[in-house]
Amino acid sequence: MCIKIRNLTYSYPGAKKEALKNINIDIFDGQLCGVLGRNLTGKSTLCYALTGFIPHFFKGSIKGKVLIDNLDTANLPLHKIVTKAGLVLQNPFNQLSGEKFTVFEEVAFGLENLGVSRNEMIARVKEILRKIKIYDLKDRSLYHLSGGQQQLVSIASVLVMKPNILVLDEPTSQLDPINSKLIFSLVKELNREGITIIIVEHKIEEIVEFADRILLIEDGEILLDESPHEIFKSLKKYENYIKYMRPPCYVELTQKMEEEGLWEKTNGYPITFDQAKKEFEV
Amino acid sequence: MKYRTLFISKDSPIHRLNPLTKLTVLGFIIVSLYTINWIHFPILLFFIIIFPIAFLGRVFKEFFKIILKVGLPLILFVFIFQIIFFTGGEKVIWEFSVVKIKLEAIMFSYLLGSRILVIISSFLIFLLTTNPGHIMNSLISIGFPRTISYVILSTLNIFPYIQSKANSILDAQKSRGLEVEGNIFIKIKSLIPLITPLLFSSISEVEQRALALEVRAFSSPYPKTSILKIKDSLPQKIFRITTLLLCLILIIYKFYLVIF
Ligand SMILES: Nc1ncnc2c1ncn2[C@@H]1O[C@H](COP(=O)(O)OP(=O)(O)O)[C@@H](O)[C@H]1O
Ligand SMILES: [Mg+2]
Numbered sequence: 110m111c112i113k114i115r116n117l118t119y120s121y122p123g124a125k126k127e128a129l130k131n132i133n134i135d136i137f138d139g140q141l142c143g144v145l146g147r148n149l150t151g152k153s154t155l156c157y158a159l160t161g162f163i164p165h166f167f168k169g170s171i172k173g174k175v176l177i178d179n180l181d182t183a184n185l186p187l188h189k190i191v192t193k194a195g196l197v198l199q200n201p202f203n204q205l206s207g208e209k210f211t212v213f214e215e216v217a218f219g220l221e222n223l224g225v226s227r228n229e230m231i232a233r234v235k236e237i238l239r240k241i242k243i244y245d246l247k248d249r250s251l252y253h254l255s256g257g258q259q260q261l262v263s264i265a266s267v268l269v270m271k272p273n274i275l276v277l278d279e280p281t282s283q284l285d286p287i288n289s290k291l292i293f294s295l296v297k298e299l300n301r302e303g304i305t306i307i308i309v310e311h312k313i314e315e316i317v318e319f320a321d322r323i324l325l326i327e328d329g330e331i332l333l334d335e336s337p338h339e340i341f342k343s344l345k346k347y348e349n350y351i352k353y354m355r356p357p358c359y360v361e362l363t364q365k366m367e368e369e370g371l372w373e374k375t376n377g378y379p380i381t382f383d384q385a386k387k388e389f390e391v
Numbered sequence: 392m393k394y395r396t397l398f399i400s401k402d403s404p405i406h407r408l409n410p411l412t413k414l415t416v417l418g419f420i421i422v423s424l425y426t427i428n429w430i431h432f433p434i435l436l437f438f439i440i441i442f443p444i445a446f447l448g449r450v451f452k453e454f455f456k457i458i459l460k461v462g463l464p465l466i467l468f469v470f471i472f473q474i475i476f477f478t479g480g481e482k483v484i485w486e487f488s489v490v491k492i493k494l495e496a497i498m499f500s501y502l503l504g505s506r507i508l509v510i511i512s513s514f515l516i517f518l519l520t521t522n523p524g525h526i527m528n529s530l531i532s533i534g535f536p537r538t539i540s541y542v543i544l545s546t547l548n549i550f551p552y553i554q555s556k557a558n559s560i561l562d563a564q565k566s567r568g569l570e571v572e573g574n575i576f577i578k579i580k581s582l583i584p585l586i587t588p589l590l591f592s593s594i595s596e597v598e599q600r601a602l603a604l605e606v607r608a609f610s611s612p613y614p615k616t617s618i619l620k621i622k623d624s625l626p627q628k629i630f631r632i633t634t635l636l637l638c639l640i641l642i643i644y645k646f647y648l649v650i651f
Binding site: 160162165166186187188191192195196197198200203204205206207208209210211213214217218219220221222223224225226227230231234250252266267270 | 395396398400522523524526527541544545548596599600601602603604605606607608609610611612613614615616617618619620
């Protein structure tokens, strides 16, 4: 077991409303969790809770606890947590340290802070840059990168600290479709290598394709915690959540066709392109 | 893309200097500005020291552009402000209703303006030719705590920061139909709605920045290591010590003049 959240209720300092309400989640090693929900419903707050920034960075009132590898994050200092659970912030530009000039230097920043020796640092930075396929950018200025490259750099700069959990807060919200694809394929690959991933993402078609489970958040609460296939099995089921989350286009299409008698459902609606293709193959 | 540093990566003798050497020269320039009373000293310093260094550092174009766009308007403002509001002085050389312009005021403003010019220029060249990581490491190496060093570095880079922020807010307001181009009055008017989002975004941005640092273990208790190697040499060390001694002599000399 990787992460356990028990009865977590949290409100920001001075806030009247609770940002998270009685959250209970177990996330297992190697899982890929998609987090969905409307704006300002607590997705980022959940990310902060998963990575120890609540309670170490954001104070306020906290009930319940978050365990990473059975250790209570409240008792682990942040510099220990970052080597277990890394957080990639929403806007890649905001994730830059502000004291570095090249990609290589920026990626090394976390290791410098952790006091890793220079030789080891160089080896680890090189390794991660090669893995993420941005090695040829290593001497480029951080301020002359595309949005997608910048996001890859911020992911690299977190991964270099070797966390086995990676939390990504809307990593593609600032990116165009091509760059988004780049990030998605990287996330998939990292997951295949065994890294547990929690990703906040609005692009539903992408997320249902590779997430083991979907957490739907509304107003600080977990409304839904199931596999994508389970969620979109029947209209009666996902109808209740349509206000908070759009179904994948393949579901919308086949559901309409079903209404018009053009298609018959056997085992739920197709949620990905491949599944849809299979449905229509004769 | 947005900028957060003035640094221009090039290979030049100035780029290769140890940042502490450059900082020492910077300190010396400031000390000499305020201890040497000769009225033309700042301007002399500007043309004889600052200009050649900007050339040697291969950042002359950028240096000149920023001085022209930011430095000169600021200096002009200070200059005019000082001339008008200068109290004291006797030799009135021009009078217009309540405004009296005095010779002393002009001389004082000239001294102040040229000092500001030299200080801005020196900082500018330092920032243009020094990798921000090197600045950070040097500050830590002379005993500043990590957090304070970071704050100093960010403060030094306030210009590109404000510029990039202002640009993105201006763009946003332009797209909402606000007039920002035209004569000087339209430009000044367009600055007013700029200030509020600039202030507000800066406050929430402080939290964002702190978060970005903590995501990378910034406040870890371990001694910080460095990916960059800062080169130093014996001649540079000797030069620094001599310069610091010179600073000390200037300061003592100044006090001596004040007291006796
Ligand atoms: N740093 C903060 N300080 C105070 N309140 C915050 C902060 N961040 C978010 N909130 C509040 O917490 C609630 C959830 O926000 P957030 O987790 O950012 O939502 P989401 O990421 O889903 O858009 C919102 O009501 C928001 O106003
Ligand atoms: Mg958010």
